[in-house]
Amino acid sequence: MERTKHYVGSPVIKKDAKALLAGKPVYTDDIAPADCLIVKVLRSPHAHALIEEIDTARALAVPGIETILTWKDSPQKRFTMAGQTYPEPSPYDRLILDQRMRFVGDAAAIVAGSDERAVDRALRLIKVKYQVLEPVLDFHTAKDHAVLVHPEDSWKSLCPVGADSRRNLCASMTDGTGDVDTVLSQCAHVIEHTYHVKANQQAMMETFRTFTTLDAYGRLNVTSSTQIPFHVRRIVANALDIPKSKVRVIKPRIGGGFGAKQTVVSEVYPALVTWKTGKPAKMIFTRYESQIASSPRHEMEVTVRLGADEDGVFQAIDLYTLSNTGAFGEHGPTTVGLSGHKSIPLYATPKAYRFSYDVVYTNTMSAGAYRGYGATQGIFALESAVNELARELQMDPVQLREKNMVHEGDVMPAYYGETANSCALDRCMARAKELMHWDDKYPSRALGNGKVRAVGVAMSMQGSAISNCDVGSVTLKLNDDGFYSLMIGAADMGTGCDTTLSQIAADCLCCDLDNIVVHGVDTDVSPYDSGSYASSTAYLTGMATMKTCESMVKKILEKGAEYLERTIGDVDFDGSEVFCLDGSGRISLQDIGNRVMCNNGKALEVTESHSSPVSPPPFMVGMAEIELDQETCDYKLVNYVAVVDCGTPINPNLVRVQTEGGLGQGIGMAMFEDVTRSEKGQVYENSFMQYKLPTRMDVGTIQVEFESSYEPTGPFGVKSIGEVVINTPSPAIAGAVANAAGVQIRELPITAEKIFRARAALKNGG
Amino acid sequence: MQIKITLNGKPVTAEIQADTLLLDLLREQGCYSVKRGCETSNCGLCTVWLDQLPVLSCSVLAARADGHAIITLEGVPKEAEAFSDYLAKEGADQCGFCSPGLILNVLAMERELTDPDEEQILEFLSGNLCRCTGYMGQLRAIRNYLKSRSKHEREV
Numbered sequence: 001m002e003r004t005k006h007y008v009g010s011p012v013i014k015k016d017a018k019a020l021l022a023g024k025p026v027y028t029d030d031i032a033p034a035d036c037l038i039v040k041v042l043r044s045p046h047a048h049a050l051i052e053e054i055d056t057a058r059a060l061a062v063p064g065i066e067t068i069l070t071w072k073d074s075p076q077k078r079f080t081m082a083g084q085t086y087p088e089p090s091p092y093d094r095l096i097l098d099q100r101m102r103f104v105g106d107a108a109a110i111v112a113g114s115d116e117r118a119v120d121r122a123l124r125l126i127k128v129k130y131q132v133l134e135p136v137l138d139f140h141t142a143k144d145h146a147v148l149v150h151p152e153d154s155w156k157s158l159c160p161v162g163a164d165s166r167r168n169l170c171a172s173m174t175d176g177t178g179d180v181d182t183v184l185s186q187c188a189h190v191i192e193h194t195y196h197v198k199a200n201q202q203a204m205m206e207t208f209r210t211f212t213t214l215d216a217y218g219r220l221n222v223t224s225s226t227q228i229p230f231h232v233r234r235i236v237a238n239a240l241d242i243p244k245s246k247v248r249v250i251k252p253r254i255g256g257g258f259g260a261k262q263t264v265v266s267e268v269y270p271a272l273v274t275w276k277t278g279k280p281a282k283m284i285f286t287r288y289e290s291q292i293a294s295s296p297r298h299e300m301e302v303t304v305r306l307g308a309d310e311d312g313v314f315q316a317i318d319l320y321t322l323s324n325t326g327a328f329g330e331h332g333p334t335t336v337g338l339s340g341h342k343s344i345p346l347y348a349t350p351k352a353y354r355f356s357y358d359v360v361y362t363n364t365m366s367a368g369a370y371r372g373y374g375a376t377q378g379i380f381a382l383e384s385a386v387n388e389l390a391r392e393l394q395m396d397p398v399q400l401r402e403k404n405m406v407h408e409g410d411v412m413p414a415y416y417g418e419t420a421n422s423c424a425l426d427r428c429m430a431r432a433k434e435l436m437h438w439d440d441k442y443p444s445r446a447l448g449n450g451k452v453r454a455v456g457v458a459m460s461m462q463g464s465a466i467s468n469c470d471v472g473s474v475t476l477k478l479n480d481d482g483f484y485s486l487m488i489g490a491a492d493m494g495t496g497c498d499t500t501l502s503q504i505a506a507d508c509l510c511c512d513l514d515n516i517v518v519h520g521v522d523t524d525v526s527p528y529d530s531g532s533y534a535s536s537t538a539y540l541t542g543m544a545t546m547k548t549c550e551s552m553v554k555k556i557l558e559k560g561a562e563y564l565e566r567t568i569g570d571v572d573f574d575g576s577e578v579f580c581l582d583g584s585g586r587i588s589l590q591d592i593g594n595r596v597m598c599n600n601g602k603a604l605e606v607t608e609s610h611s612s613p614v615s616p617p618p619f620m621v622g623m624a625e626i627e628l629d630q631e632t633c634d635y636k637l638v639n640y641v642a643v644v645d646c647g648t649p650i651n652p653n654l655v656r657v658q659t660e661g662g663l664g665q666g667i668g669m670a671m672f673e674d675v676t677r678s679e680k681g682q683v684y685e686n687s688f689m690q691y692k693l694p695t696r697m698d699v700g701t702i703q704v705e706f707e708s709s710y711e712p713t714g715p716f717g718v719k720s721i722g723e724v725v726i727n728t729p730s731p732a733i734a735g736a737v738a739n740a741a742g743v744q745i746r747e748l749p750i751t752a753e754k755i756f757r758a759r760a761a762l763k764n765g766g
Numbered sequence: 767m768q769i770k771i772t773l774n775g776k777p778v779t780a781e782i783q784a785d786t787l788l789l790d791l792l793r794e795q796g797c798y799s800v801k802r803g804c805e806t807s808n809c810g811l812c813t814v815w816l817d818q819l820p821v822l823s824c825s826v827l828a829a830r831a832d833g834h835a836i837i838t839l840e841g842v843p844k845e846a847e848a849f850s851d852y853l854a855k856e857g858a859d860q861c862g863f864c865s866p867g868l869i870l871n872v873l874a875m876e877r878e879l880t881d882p883d884e885e886q887i888l889e890f891l892s893g894n895l896c897r898c899t900g901y902m903g904q905l906r907a908i909r910n911y912l913k914s915r916s917k918h919e920r921e922v
Binding site: 016017018019021022023024025030117203204205253254256258287288493495654656657659660661664665667687688689693695696697699704 | 798
């Protein structure tokens with residue numbers, strides 16, 4: 001069969017675009033039954049406390065209140081809310097409701113009632129007597145602290161990640177090659193600094209939300225805004241301590257995820273209510289709740305020691321990450337790994353590297369997964385250190401990178417020993433330089449009005465799916481009149497995978513895109529997929545799509561040959577007909593589709609799965625140009641240039657918007673989005689009033705281009721795009737600020753106040 | 767209390783509480799395009815027109831709409847599509863959750879500003895947050911749409 005369609009590489013419009021843009025009711029809250037009980041959670045005002053007494057009598061008397069659940073009503077088997085493949089590396093440290101409160105915002109009770117007004121009233125009438133305990137708030141002192149966040153005996157770690165609840169340790173590890181200390185001691189230049197990234201919020205526009213019902217079979221149906229429907233099934237079953245067969249999960253359209261919804265956040269509360277009462281229930285997180293009790297980025301401090309010889313050739317990288325997982329360990333042991341494994345391999349020259357880390361529990365909001373997943377934190381640190389080394393060497397940071405960067409064919413020891421089979425990082429750098437007019441603009445130029453413009457650069461990598469772990473599956477059915485149903489378990493969260501996977505299928509089946517219908521995820525119907533995370537969908541589920549189409553074509557050939565009374569070797573398929581090679585007969589796909597619905601013993605339905613032994617990194621270069629007021633140190637982003645190697649772009653429009661969107665988020669975390677806490681551990685940035693997302697006036701002009709390599713293990717040469725795009729703004733903007741103001745800011749966000757103070761300290765010789 | 771509004775051109779009588787927000791009333795009336803993104807009037811998702819002017823329905827009491835005309839995205843399907851086709855062509859719809867508010871504000875901008883330059887566009891729409899797109903695809907769509915409209919006007 002010859003491929004005649006070329007949807008892959010075309011900017012086709014998303015299949016759900018019309019409905020989304022017409023404001024149709026397609027999201028979780030839009031389709032929830034009108035009679036759902038409204039579920040809300042009473043949240044702890046203390047960072048660390050034990051519930052001594054909880055009096056719900058008056059609250060229960062409020063008209064319309066159906067039930068109030070406390071820790072005494074909660075199943076007592078610990079579980080993790082992390083959306084990961086079983087056995088999860090994240091520790092089993094959660095109960096739906098616990099007697100111990102571990103952060104300000106932790107769940108003390110669940111209230112369900114017929115309307116919001118009644119529930120709000122009941123929440124105010126619950127009387128809780130807390131025994132307030134000393135909290136662990138500073139993550140620097142959490143390890144081996146006298147106060148334990150998880151003193152309970154039922155705490156459990158399923159994987160050997162170096163966790164020890166008796167030491168407030170969620171994970172701890174060291175790996176590397178070569179003798180780092182000796183090599184560093186022989187280096188002409190060593191840069192050593194610590195870089196701090198905050199617990200940023202994904203802040204997707206649709207907050208966490210779920211509704212639950214019991215169906216005709218007595219099973220719990222969970223409709224949720226999630227990236228991980230199959231993991232939700234397991235987690236909800238674990239949380240309620242019921243068989244997994246009792247749970248069905250449906251994913252409708254999602255208003256953004258960015259990793260936030262790779263953790264169960266809202267699901268367990270209405271699930272417990274429905275399981276106990278038999279009634280439909282829904283929980284819609286407020287933005288306030290989403291800011292104080294959700295699944296943000298892991299706050300990390302990354303200490304880099306980067307050694308180079310006199311010519312700027314890197315000799316060794318030593319990286320230590322201290323990660324704050326907060327009150328619970330979701331994604332704690334895994335995010336931290338990327339801070340080294342997806343930063344160090346950007347460079348091929350070092351003879352030795354060491355990467356070690358501690359992940360600690362504290363009495364702050366539990367962290368989770370956020371686009372970049374630790375790589376963002378590591379890359380901010382390492383790329384900032386490289387920029388600092390360039391300044392020490394008085395060398396152009398672009399040149400310094402050209403000297404040391406990874407190239408196609410290089411083995412990457414810090415990337416599990418994988419070889420870079422596809423890598424156009426060098427071409428990305430060359431093109432970014434042209435687009436930015438780097439040679440004219442580097443390092444800075446005064447504008448003569450008290451303002452200075454300066455540029456900064458950074459590189460980034462990520463992975464494409466988790467190697468030897470993630471599973472992507474696709475089911476394809478041929479229906480009457482010859483249209484196909486494409487069933488996927490991967491979750492489209494606005495990213496467009498329903499469309500891009502259809503593009504792959506249409507090319508493989510030589511049919512029109514409209515001949516393929518696609519379905520949101522339903523764990524009762526869709527084939528198993530780990531979920532949409534780890535930049536896996538295009539690469540992994542894309543390959544599963546190709547495999548499935550190949551099997552389907554084989555089935556169509558067999559069926560066509562049978563109907564034409566020939567052997568399979570005598571016929572071929574062109575996407576619309578099975579025909580005899582000698583021209584003696586033909587049967588249309590339409591006729592085959594109709595005929596198999598009568599007197600047929602072989603279903604035209606196929607399912608294939610795919611896992612990958614490798615996780616090919618996409619690469620990119622980002623360059624920022626800023627304008628800084630010399631007097632006030634206020635600055636704005638003028639221009640951002642990004643050149644990306646994501647392998648073959650399946651849909652140039654969608655990869656472009658993914659890139660621009662990821663850069664927008666990266667710019668937000670670099671410049672505006674702060675997370676600070678009171679002495680008691682309350683998050684100050686608990687609304688969009690305080691947590692400032694970039695507006696369209698803040699992002700300057702973002703220019704994106706692609707320098708594609710061809711990844712041999714990906715479908716049509718595809719690698720991932722989703723995450724790699726968030727990593728460059730922080731180090732590139734920090735680099736530009738350093739070139740403008742002469743100070744390196746090592747803590748995000750990079751604000752005018754920090755620049756001003758750093759400059760003042762510099763002037764005072766500090 | 768009882769209020770009377772004109773919702774998308776049709777008279778509606780509704781029973782409300784004194785503190786009912788316009789946003790909640792509109793969703794109760796089946797206008798599911800109206801979304802809540804923040805509850806602090808920062809995100810622009812809940813934008814609707816009150817007597818043709820864009821307002822944030824999360825910050826308007828339903829009682830204030832008494833006797834007034836409210837338009838949601840459901841009320842202007844043709845006008846919305848004329849612009850939203852350009853968003854779709856850029857792939858700038860993404861998750862779609864912020865689209866209804868943005869579309870209504872773009873149409874309001876068109877009514878209010880003549881031939882706006884880029885700075886005016888960005889300023890007018892700065893209250894409409896989007897977390898997916900980084901705004902560039904939306905800007906391309908807005909430019910293309912406005913271009914097509916001025917061309918259309920010239921031809922007419």
